[in-house]
Amino acid sequence: MLHYFKWAFIVTALGLALGAALGWQMTGTVGGMLTIFFICTVLAVLEISLSFDNAIVNANKLKDMTPEWQHRFLTWGIIIAVFGMRIVFPLLIVVIAAKIGPWQAMVLAASRPEEYARIMHDAHLPIAAFGGTFLMMVGLSFFFDHEKDVHWVQWLERRMQKYATIRGIEVAIALITVLIFSRFLDPTESEVFFRSAIWGLLTFLLVEVLGGLLDSSQEMLQAGAKGGLGAFLYLEVLDASFSFDGVIGAFALTQNLFVIAIGLGIGAMYVRSMTIMLVEKGTLTQYRFLEHGAFYAIIALSLIMFLQSFFRIPEVITGLGGAALIGISLWSSIRWNRVAEQSPQ
Template identity: 75%
Template sequence: MSPSTETSTLSYFTWAFIVTGLGLALGAWLGWNETGTIGGMATVFFICTVLAVLEISLSFDNAIVNANKLKDMTPVWQQRFLTWGILIAVFGMRIVFPLLIVVIAAGIGPIDAIILAAARPDEYARIMNDAHLPIAAFGGTFLMMVGLSYFFDHDKKIHWISFIEKRLSAAASIKGVEIAFVLVLILAFSALIPDDPATPDVESTTFVFSAIYGLVTFLVVEVIGGLLDASQKTMSEAAKGGLGAFIYLEVLDASFSFDGVIGAFALTQNLFVIAIGLGIGAMYVRSMTIMLVEKGTLAEYRYLEHGAFYAILILSVIMYVQTLVHIPEVITGLGGATLIGIALWSSIRYNRKHHPVGADAVSPHG
């Protein structure tokens, strides 16, 4: 890699580096303010760092999927997503979302929820953990539909793991096949969920309803996107390719965030430390997304997108399995990152074999 290319790549992460410095400094200050010791300050600093790394590792596939959608959006809507969208992702999902769960679950006001997070973090964490099942069911179902919709695509021409993807692509001619698959999986998992003898069927019923809400949310977002896409024929060029994709990406980002937000409580019960750590990670996701779009990385590495969607499917299954047993978040993050790494390696091998002089690669959809 030449020095100019390296500088160009690093420049995409300028704001992420700035936010990292500010966030870690704020985390260290919180640690000092709470404990008054160097050890306490170092502990909170370390937790913020681990949370940021956890968020980045869980969100490699998120950045790739974002870039895939963004490349078809107009510059105006790209910029709106990368400014408004990141504010929603950082403040909405990392701060407002956990508070909203406590507000609904505990039946208290938003101000009381903030006071609870600051004064009684153990109780706050307990409420969040109790809400894990419906969150996992909703988010897992939405992400599963995202992943399956990519592979159940009759127009998909390029396949990474051919013996699987060719069959899924051919099966896409059967309308609703991915929905049927997800519904069967929902019923299967609901039958495996252990119930409290005092309240039989409550847990399984909660899982089914939450999963159905996730499925309906995906379908509604798809319908809205389709209606907006159809109406674009009568819109000015500057307004095309935007709102439908924007809504889709926001819901997708929210689904990706569920796992990280819930998992963060395994490391700390302090909402503000969680917000700092995950917020830092979200900034790197934003930077990676911009780099992937502007440098055309998805077109250059033809299997990278495939790896991301396989990672999404695995994450969705893990979220389902987590309703039965605990799976450490590090396994989730490393699993997705490993798949994307293998996809990148396969893409590089393909390019060396078929485009030795740097010829333009074909996009994943032909």
């Protein structure tokens, strides 16, 4: 365990020390320093709880990638995830929403955090629609697979597999869900919600098509190497979608961009460590229903993001809900393993 989480522990120590130093620089008091230290800790725990299903899905994709591309994702991909989604993404939202330059957005985050947080809050509706639709497509694509032969919730998953041969059924379900939610918003918000959801759907489809083209091209060049640039791109967009909820929710605890980056960056390192452990130890193979729990959690998260268009749902509920589904699937897997061991060969 220490081997897998060594770098996560190192980054935790450095991040919390940096957070304490930032708190002292901001307030000049021990109380202020401890407050920032505590907020960084809570944000790290928040990110871990919200992203555990992300680690399982990453591991599911990584196990089919070549060692070279696994290494690239777990190094460069994580760097992109930490700095891109935890720092650049919030700045980009403000740049687009406020129509200002990147440097001005950085200055705004440092000098007027209240205004920065307000702009981020106002951008929550399109983010929730985009991210929710993308994640819903990820979850539905796992269950509507005619080749899927392991079922956890038998009565439901067998039916989903049965109808998987109907072309575009996942897209239809996602669009119907988006239409239902958009009807309960006022006309202006409904238009924004629907347009952003369509972009989320198109992004998923484009990533799937582009991933297939890139990987098929690479197969011809590298004699069938699996999971190349296309899979890398898919995982990056997927990580971005998972991060929407955490980045927006972090502003409920603090409006300081740099504190958010420290806290969520620490959490992202634990997601990386969990992903490596799941791949190398073959945990997904040992616990046959663990993936199912993660993908149910993804669908639940997508619905929560849609619901947040109407009212705020505390991040602790989101995190605990996903953890509960994964925990139940793990327990079911352990029970299945025990029964299989006791049954006569």
